[in-house]
Amino acid sequence: MFNRILFPTSGSPISPKIANMICQLIKEDHDRQVQILTVAEFPNMPSNVSMLLDDAGVHVEDVILEDVRARIDQVVKIFEENSIPYHIKIATGDPIKTIIKEADAFQADLLIVGHHGESSFADFLFKGNITVQLINEAKCPVMVLK
Template identity: 25%
Template sequence: MHIMLAVDGSPYTERAARMLVGQAALYREPPKITLFTVALPIGTPLARAQLSKATLEDYYRDVAAQALAPAEKLLREAGLAFTSVHAVGDPAEQIAGEAKRLQPDLLIMGTHGHSALKGFVMGSVASKVVAATTVPVLLVR
């Protein structure tokens, strides 16, 4: 089984990672796990043009590492193997695109991320991903 876990370092995605760790023991074989995070582009295209490609790549790599760290730690402590991947862009578009590319058996993500607004049943990123993908999605609250 291949599971893609979309993470952003928020409490919701930490809960999703914990749920994955708890469920992994139910599988006959350990699942193949891909952690995926998306960094938002900084500034405007004009502002980004003033920075070197290496500077931007270092920044996005650092942002991704911060978002991935909590889930990576949980999976590592549970003895689960995983691959971490990051992209830059609109989170919903990137998550749906990566799910289309990887075709995992299951996409797990939190219902809300860092920009969660109280009172909403489901965040806009989660809503857009569910609408844009044909991969089964498990939302964790």
């Protein structure tokens, strides 16, 4: 039924539950494709701060990418324990636009996301909840897990 599953994750506490759900959906059909997507956001820093960090041998992009990999390790472990093939994609940009763009590029026929209610009230009023925006903008079905 669903052959190309996109799993955008920030490594939130619900991520292992979603990974386990994907394993249940796929079960023995390993012809299906799973792509784990993480959208890394690189902060804009004043040039003098960037230069100081570079001089100290600290590369912000490397630190952020290392953190991203550490956050998705737990879901990767679940897929490996269940012998589920997967691909990892790390992208940058606005999370909503990037997830939609990657879903289209991957030709996802299912997007599985978590609803964890971590958005502030102000974010919800002015930007909207990420899950709600994905439901409204995705071209494919969106499964939301709580």
